[in-house]
Amino acid sequence: MKAAVLNEARTPLSIDDLRIDEPGTGEALVRVVAAGVCHSDLHFIEGTYPARVPTVLGHEVAGVVEQVGAGVTNVQAGDRVIVGFVQPCGICEYCSSARPNLCQTPSTPRRRDQPTLWRDETAVTAMTNVGGFAEYSLTPASGLVKVPDGVGMDVAALVGCSVTTGYGAVVNTAKVTPGSTVAVIGTGGVRLNIIQSARLAGARQIIAVDLVEHKLAVAKQFGATDGVNPGEGDAVKTAKDLTGGGVDFAFEAIGLKQTARQAYDMARRGGTAVVVGMVPAMDQIELPGMIWLDEKTFKGSFYGSARFHVDMPHIMALYQQGKLDLDGLVTKRFPLDQINEAFDTLKSGEVARSVLEIGSE
């Protein structure tokens, strides 16, 4: 099958012919239809996060189940599915306490370091057991969520990462309340989902923070009430002025320690700052000692603190009711062969989300 392979950080992906294993116990083979081009993949390409190369990236994926291995009961061949990039075991302490996003227990007998992809005799890893920049993905079936009729595969793919990450950060991690005030620091697809989910949660004021003017305009289409350009002055001070002392909930969706600190500073006394962006692995974030006096909460959010088999169907239902705009997130489409162009477009910052159209349903 055809796949885009990262051979070394800071080099273009190569389109290669790979062999993929048959599904083992608990696994499914999924024919990939659509894959989103996410900033997280870019972190591995640019080397700010380590990757075991050669590897197939791609973790925002939807497709059709081609074949299932022994013991798989939640999906069958022909099902349209989101391919989740965490595959919860279902029984560990995290899974049993509604935090499956934190599960690190393998859900199938196949060992984590056992390869499933091959380029001639060389083993190729599949990022997060998905490896979605390819015609097929071999993945533990516990990560698959069925897609209802009427939800397109491009939209379903985005639910696999950026939508769930943004929605879940608001609803699960921060628990944004009606009438509250919110600030969102970010530029990519996740921030638009934070903004529209905050609107859905009933926030009365949603401040988008971005250096690019036209992105502030797009943010307003998704529900932002105010736009702040840090290029025109101190964004923390402006957010505080706009809200009379700071926001109830501040979200960092870029992945920089400086903006993580800004999110903390934008939160009012008793407020909450949530880091959603992938701050480089070796960075340290410094906070004021007076955190105790201000009773602020500073926390991370991984994959929207999501309960995948609950939240993803909810999100798709909200989309079908017109309460979440997911069609408006897809701004460009590329074939798999043009994946490097898709990443160039992402780097240039001109799109909310590019989707790779890899196969047909």
Ligand SMILES: [Zn+2]
């Ligand atoms: Zn992602």
Ligand SMILES: [Zn+2]
């Ligand atoms: Zn688990």
